[in-house]
Amino acid sequence: MRDAITGLIGRYDQLGRYLDRDAIDRIATYHSQAEVRLAAVELINREAAEIVRDASRRLFEQDPELLLPGGNAYTTRRLAACLRDMDYFLRYASYALVAGDPTILNERVLNGLDDTYKSLGVPTGPTVRSIVLLGEVLAERLSEAGLEPGQLISAPFEHMARGLADTNVRAS
Secondary structure: OOOHHHHHHHHHHHHOOOOOHHHHHHHHHHHHOHHHHHHHHHHHHHHHHHHHHHHHHHHHHHOHHHHOOOOOOOOHHHHHHHHHHHHHHHHHHHHHHHHOOOOHHHHHHHOOHHHHHHHHOOOHHHHHHHHHHHHHHHHHHHHHOOOOOHHHHHHHHHHHHHHHHOOOOOOO
């Protein structure tokens, strides 16, 4: 798994170039954001279950049909699978936060996920909304802790949401 630094160095190495001012600035930015990234990951590690619970509560308040007969979270087994997947997305977002590179989610999460969801009959619309809600809950909790999350924290969640939304065939 690559991170922002190894990806940057790899690109310059392929070009046979020394690190220029732009590269050094990007490395400095990566390091200057370390406190917020690590605080977010620590919060995720400490409160993952609560973050998933809060995001899922919001999802089901917005779309209660998901919990009704015929809904994709109807039955204990399907609800548990939904919560498991939300936890999965949150965990992988934490990896992307540490790496400082949301594109690592392509290989680890997004590649093949749409096909899997299609084969299982899982609508991606609510999944996309759940991912966005996970990011919102995390950002709120970081703000409550006195940190300014900004785009840095939302990037992995937005990347996953966009990746699934681009292939969305059923937005139910």
